[in-house]
Amino acid sequence: MTAKQLTDSILQMAIQGKLVTQDPDDEPASALLERIREEKRRLVKEGKLKKKALEETPINENEIPFKIPGEWEWCKLGWIGDWRSGATPAKGISEFYLNGNIVWLRTGELNNSYVYDSEIKITPLALEKCSLRMCNIGDVLIAMYGATIGKVAIAGVKLTTNQACCACTPFYVHNKYLLYFLMASKKRFIELGEGGAQPNISREKIVDFPFPLPPLAEQHRIVERIEELMPIIKEYGEAYEEASKMDAELPDKLKKSILQEAIMGKLDTQDPNDEPASVLLEHIREEKKRLVKEGKLKKKDLIETPVEESEQPFKIPNGWEFIKLSLITSLLDGEKREGKHVCLDAKYLRGKSSGDMLSKGKFVKQGDNIILVDGENSGEVFTVPCDGFMGSTFKQLWISEIVFLPFVLFFIRFYKDMLRKSKKGAAIPHLNKEIFNNLIIGIPPLAEQHRIVEKIEALFAEIDNMTINDITTNEEETKETETE
Secondary structure, eight states: OOHHHHHHHHHHHHHTTOSSOOOTTSOOHHHHHHHHHHHHHHHHHTTSSOGGGGOOOOOOGGGOOSOOOTTOEEEEGGGSEEEEEOOOOOTTOGGGTTTOOEEEEOGGGOOSSEEOOOSSEEOHHHHHHTTOOOBOTTOEEEEOBGGGTTOEEEESSSBEEOTTEEEEEESSSOHHHHHHHHHHTHHHHHHHHTTSSSOBOHHHHHHTSEEEEOOHHHHHHHHHHHHHHHHHHHHHHHHHHHHHHHHHHHHHHHHHHHHHHHHTTOSSOOOTTSOOHHHHHHHHHHHHHHHHHTTSSOGGGGOOOOOOGGGOOSOOOTTOEEEEGGGTEEEEOOEEEEEEEEOSSOTTBOOEEETTEEEEEEEEOTTOEEEEOBSTTTTOEEEOSSSEEEOTTEEEEEEOTTSOHHHHHHHHHHTHHHHOOOOTTOSSOBOOHHHHHHOEEEEOOHHHHHHHHHHHHHHHHHHHHHHHHHHHHHHHHHHHHHHO
């Protein structure tokens, strides 16, 4: 359960009378409602409220969303406070804003707590000319329009608001209990605002919204209990986020650790009957000579830089050989060619095209490997699904057929982050070709390469299954919490 889900659950318990115990000595909410009515009558008499404020739209049975304790009363938000919205002074009149010192809130500045300041201030002239309501310290504010619907705050200073914000001066209702009720009801307010081009809940919808009124003493106990719990929830939230981050990173870290063991020869036992890698390397050299002769590789690809003892990054088992990656791979430009090739699904293949036909570019064949050399995912290797022309952000990746391809690809994957070093001054990551060619790789016997890959794939599958199960469990727990 996330911190938000826990907060929502506690607020829901609070407004249903389940967070604190009821005290039979508390003045019942029915008596509190009578005191609220008397207060409103007094304010009407003094001209501070309109007679309409005395009207009470009755609550229908089907409007009641949940049960409340016996000493509580269902009423409507309009019964328990004076609700009014603000306005926006004309932007073109500088006298309304220049050197203003009156806090003028917009809904994006509501913060689920006390609000003391605003980005934009207005002048007394704007207050006088634009029918703005000055809110009292302690008034409760709620956003009515757009993406901010349901955001709330309490006025920490005297202030005014724009028309997208509705402010309530409550009568004999604890303003923080009202704030927490509005927070708990945010989802329902959002639902009320759906359906229009500009979603809004309007003042009319707010004053007609059902409100569970506890005895005043219990309101105070509820607020105290919520505020005791909030710091604990905050700590829990920080711990949960840290744990979630670790959980999210764990599969990749485990896979990286497995690959490290694999390339060091620690993932599988060696078999003395395996043909040693030194013989394998001789076959690779012969293969490269043949490909140069056929024009598929260049003479420079025959240049071999030995790995000095001082360069060796770790010990390798007997039968292995250290080489540089350039001995078994080469980054090629692809073949310049013109022709027509259909390639509907290979988004990484590019060229001059007409409809679904590619007609010109650097040609690669189905089954070739290409490596991304520019962009956020530099170092990713793809197998070409059909004949076509590769894009400029790719190089064709030749890998010797003498070695086991998946073993080499796992090696490249392990060093992917190192390979994605940007060129000097470049904002976009690039594959560093010099680092790529000079990477030192330990080559095992061919039979051992197959065994290593088999173990890697089995362990990766276990990690992926573990992750899927964890996600499923978390989703089920979340659904159960929402149902409650």
